[in-house]
Amino acid sequence: MPSGRAWEIFQTRERLTTIWRRANTIRANIAKLAGPLAQLIPWLRQFSLYRSSSQLLWAALAALVQRRRHRVHPAGMRDPSSKCCCHPLLDEFQRSKFSLHHDEPADFCRSQWQKGERSWIWLIYRWIFALFFAGGVLGSLIQHFDEGSWFIYLTDWGFVLCFYACTYGAVVATIYFIRPSYFESGSWALKIYWASHYTTTVLALMITLVFWVALYPTMSDGPVGLYNLWAHAFNSIVMFLDCFVVAFPTHLMHFIYPLVVGLIYGLFSLIFFWSGGTDYWGNRFIYFILDWERPGLAIGSVCGCIVLALVFCILIFWVYRFRLWMCLGRAIDSFDSTIDPGSCSGSNADMRDKSQECCCHPLLDEFQRSKFSLHHDEPADFCRSQWQRGTRSWIWLTYRLSLAAFFAGGFLGSVIETFNEGKWFIYLTDWGFTMCFYTCTFGAVISTIYFIRPNYFEPGCCSLKIYWASHFATTVLALVITLVYWSTIYPNLPDDTVDLYNVWEHAINSVCMIFDMFMVAFPSRVMHFIYPLVVGLIYGLFSLIYYWSGGTDIGLWDLQIKNVDTRTLHETAENGVDSNSSDSL
DSSP states (O other): OOOHHHHHHHHHHHHHHHHHHHHHHHHHHHHHHHHHHHHHHHHHIIIIIHHHHHHHHHHHHHHHHHHHTTTSOGGGOOOTTSOOTTHHHHHTOSGGGGOOOOSOGGGGTSBSSOSSSOOHHHHHHHHHHHHHHHHHHHHHHHHHOGGGGGGGOHHHHHHHHHHHHHHHHHHHHHHHHHOTTSSOTTOHHHHHHHHHHHHHHHHHHHHHHHIIIIIGGGSOSSOOOHHHHIIIIIHHHHHHHHHHHBOSOOOGGGGHHHHHHHHHHHHHHHHHHHTTOOOTTOOSOSSGGGOTTSHHHHHHHHHHHHHHHHHHHHHHHHHHHHHHHHHHHHHHHHTOTTSOGGGGSSOGGGOOOTTSOOTTHHHHTTOSGGGGOOOOSOGGGGTSBSSOOSSOOHHHHHHHHHHHHHHHHHHHHHHHHSOTTTGGGGOHHHHHHHHHHHHHHHHHHHHHHHHHOTTOOOTTOHHHHHHHHHHHHHHHHHHHHHHHIIIIIGGGSOTTOOOHHHHIIIIIHHHHHHHHHHHBOSOOOGGGGHHHHHHHHHHHHHHHHHHHTTOOOOSOGGGTSSSSOHHHHHHHHHHHHHHHHHHHO
C-alpha cells in the first residue's frame, strides 16, 4: 500500500488523465462535425438567413425610392455618388473665387493646346490679334475722331479694351517665350491681364448683342461699314475665340470687373448729360437707350445690361469648363506623354478626376435622335409638381387653376380692349399671350383629371405630348417676345405707352412661364427646340402672306419705326397744329 501522500498524487494524476481523454474525445467529435457544418452554413446563409436579410434590405430601399419618386421624376434621378452637373458652377460661389491669385503663372503665357513650354505659333497668334485691334483702333480714331466725341461711346471703350488686352497678352507671351521663369505666382502684371481679359470679353459680347438688337434696327438703311463690323462683330468673335485658346482659368466671381466698368460708363453718361454734353448730331444723349431725360428707360437699360453681363459671365465660364474637358480628353485618349498637364488646366486645383464625366455631359447627351420624341414613361410627371410629396396635392391644383385664371383674365381683357377690328390677331405678342393662356389652361385640366383619377393617363398619351410641346414652345416664345419688345420696340415708343397690358404681355408672361418651368415635374429636352422654331416660322410665313395680301396694322407704327426722338415728333405735330389754328383765325 502506498503512503497517503503518494496515494493523493496517484489519484490526482488519474483525474487529469481522465479529463485529458475526455477533452480529446470532445475535440474529435467536433472535428467530425466541422466538415458537414462547413457545408451547411453557406447553404443556410444562401437560402434562409441571407435571403431574408436581402429581401428586407431591398424592400426598405424600394420603399425609400418609392417615396422619393413623388419629388424627383425617374428620368431625372442620378446616382447619389455622382456629382451634380452644375457642381462646378456651384463651387464658384466662394469668397476665394473673387481673388486674382493663381499658382501657375505660366498659364497666362501659353495656350491650352500647346505641348511644350514655348510655341512660335502661339507667339505669332498673340501678335496677330494685337496688330488686328491696333489697326482698328488707329483707323477708327483717324476716321471718326469728330472733335473728341469718339471717346464718349461704349463701343470705342470696348474697342480700346480689346486692343489693350490683346497687346498686353502679346507682351506677356513674348516675355515668357524669352524667359519662362520671369513671372512669379501672384504677379500684379498677370492679375491685371487676367481681369482685363475677362472684362474685355464680357464687354465685347454685350456690345455686340445690344448694338445689333437694339441700336442697328433704328439706324438708317445705309451700308453697315467696315468699322461697324470691326467694332460690333469681329471684337466678340476674336475675344470669344481667345477664351477657348488661352490656358488660364475663368472664375464666375470675376463678374465684378466687367460690372465695375459698366457702372463707370453709366455714371459717365449721367455726368455727360448733366454737364450739357452732346454727341456728333447734337443730341443730349450718347445712346437713345441712355437718355437721362427719360430716367425710366435709362435705368432699365442699365439694369438690362447688367443682367446680360451676368449671362455672358456664365457663358464664358462654361466655355472654360468645356475647354478643360476637351484638353483632358485629348491627353487621356491619345496617351501622349508629351502633353504638359499644366497646359490642360487653369490650375492644379481645377483639375478634375479623369474618371469623371464632363460637366457638360448632360447637355451633350441631349444631341440624340431619340430626344426629338415626345414619349415619356411617367405620365404622372405632367400632372404634378416636382416638389409635392404625395400623389395628390391641393396646393398644386390651386396653383394650376390660379395661373390659368390669371392668363384667361389677361387674354379676355386684351381681346375686349384692343381688338381693333381683328388687328389683335396679327401681332406675335398676342399669339404668345394666347399660347400662355392655352398652355396654362391645358395644364390645369390635366392636373384636375389626375387629381380625380390618378391612373387616367397612360405612357405615350397624345394629350400629354401636346401639352409637353406647347409648354416648351410657349416658354421660349414668351422669353423671345419679352427680350425683343423691351430691347428694340419699346425704346421707339412714346413715353406714355407702358400700361398694364404691356407689362402683362411683355414681362409677366415670361416671369410666369419661367417660374412654371421650375415647378413642373416633367423634363425638358434641348431637341424640342423644333417646336418653338416651327411656331416662329409659321408666324414669319403669316406675316409674308399678310404683306402680299395688302394687310395693314392699326396705323401707329409709322411714327415708331424712324430713327428720331419720338418726343420731338409730338412737339413738331403740336406746333403744326398751333400754327394752322392761328392762320385760320
